[in-house]
Amino acid sequence: MQLHSFFNSSTSYRTRIALALKGVPFDYVPVNIRTGEHRDAGYVDRTNPSAAVPALVDGDFSLGQSLAIIDWLDVRFPSPKLIPDDLDRRARVLELSYLISCDMHPINNLRVLRYLDQELRVTPEQKSAWYRHWIDEGMAAAERLLAKYGSRPWCFGDTPTLADCCLVPQMANALRMGCELDEYPLSQAVFRHASEHPAFAAAQPSLQPDFVSP
Amino acid sequence: MQLHSFFNSSTSYRTRIALALKGVPFDYVPVNIRTGEHRDAGYVDRTNPSAAVPALVDGDFSLGQSLAIIDWLDVRFPSPKLIPDDLDRRARVLELSYLISCDMHPINNLRVLRYLDQELRVTPEQKSAWYRHWIDEGMAAAERLLAKYGSRPWCFGDTPTLADCCLVPQMANALRMGCELDEYPLSQAVFRHASEHPAFAAAQPSLQPDFVSP
Structure with a gap:
């Protein structure tokens, strides 16, 4: 699994916390939003049509939006559960x-x-x-x-x-x-x-x- | 059930669509955000600490944030499901x-x-x-x-x-x-x-x- 992330991005930071809490190993792929790498055609076409960080890639599946990623992680790796069922x-x-x-x-x-x-x-x-x-x-x-x-x-x-x-x-x-x-x-x-x-x-x-x- | 809403608020509009799709009857309680009614102490204390519209009230339970409201409605009134399980x-x-x-x-x-x-x-x-x-x-x-x-x-x-x-x-x-x-x-x-x-x-x-x- 890969996380496309920028170190100072709060939304990337959220997903890094979720991955760490769940103990899910991932490869860190830096995307420098200061220099506009999130707008590169290759990144937008292949990884994240939203042209933003973070993006999670798992095989052929890729997903943007930090809260959508954490929801997805919470179903795939339910321990610990971050979005309660109650x-x-x-x-x-x-x-x-x-x-x-x-x-x-x-x-x-x-x-x-x-x-x-x-x-x-x-x-x-x-x-x-x-x-x-x-x-x-x-x-x-x-x-x-x-x-x-x-x-x-x-x-x-x-x-x-x-x-x-x-x-x-x-x-x-x-x-x-x-x-x-x-x-x-x-x-x-x-x-x-x-x-x-x-x-x-x-x-x-x-x-x-x-x-x-x- | 009550929906505290402002007619032109997009976030109120989202929840109105969800309520209508599910056929859930509700009382419409207008909150005029142009004149600042969402900041009135009574509204903030009793209904929505976020000082915003919309807010859903069901008996003693009140909830702000349109997407949290729609998630809650989707569990309570699952037909039709707006957030898929797949x-x-x-x-x-x-x-x-x-x-x-x-x-x-x-x-x-x-x-x-x-x-x-x-x-x-x-x-x-x-x-x-x-x-x-x-x-x-x-x-x-x-x-x-x-x-x-x-x-x-x-x-x-x-x-x-x-x-x-x-x-x-x-x-x-x-x-x-x-x-x-x-x-x-x-x-x-x-x-x-x-x-x-x-x-x-x-x-x-x-x-x-x-x-x-x-």
Whole structure:
């Protein structure tokens, strides 16, 4: 199995966590989204028509979109289960996962920040304020969901789920961009707990083969 | 059952389609996101900590995030099934659904367009170009996915799925914003087919009780 990944991509990071939690071995295929390798015709035609990372390849089968990949992995390799079967718990896990993957991450990803720079010519201060605004709005919502429905030490109880696979890369990204996250103690507690877990540690950007320091 | 919804919200529209396809009766509770009702403390505390529409309420249970709601509905009311059980078909349905709901919709929704207006003070031309850019990037990817994996008359075969529930509102939104979509014939064929289906017709913004004409 191959994972086409970029070290700093939060969506790649999610799938690396899921693969590590399940102990599924894979070959890491770097795709440099900074230089536009995800738009190369060969990659788009053969591997991922979405022209994005990550993509999972298993023989003739290839699949894009991190949450679709994790859903697929969760059926193929059900231990540990990351998307619970129990209806209520499943709903809570998906709700928080989608808050992060739909309401937060897309607005602050590389292509959007580049558009702000290159097309709208915003100042560095405006770009930072943009990034911070969506982080704060999203983290405040995540914190409310955790306060109402969560239970420690992971987002929803004793075992990590898709929600943790989404929350940890989002918070790592925000910290890397210089955001303080002290206002979000429930999320911080999950983040600290995850940092000590070998699967979450192994998936972090600085340990990937294509890592380059800032 | 109640659906907290705004007529023009694409994510509300998705859940209305799913409810209509399944024939689940519900009370429509309007939440005016233009005037900020989704941020009212009572709504956030009691109904949706994410401070967004849609939200589904069933007795003591309430749930936000359109895709989490549709997943929950698909378990509770499995006929017709919108997220297939078959592993490969499921992967394709989720991949396209996430392309739309993660890569396209969030960047062009009301709160982001308002931020462009109010904080970044972009011109109307810059805002239109922004909207069009992300529509074109996403629709081109959707078209490639349909060309490679789709089959008519719906996105993935003979029955509508979550992918159709996501694609149709996204395209309706783009058309409302004045985008031409003729470059995307496979998506257009799905859109035309859906327009003739009673569930998709019933869910459209202009037929909702809170509809106001532009």
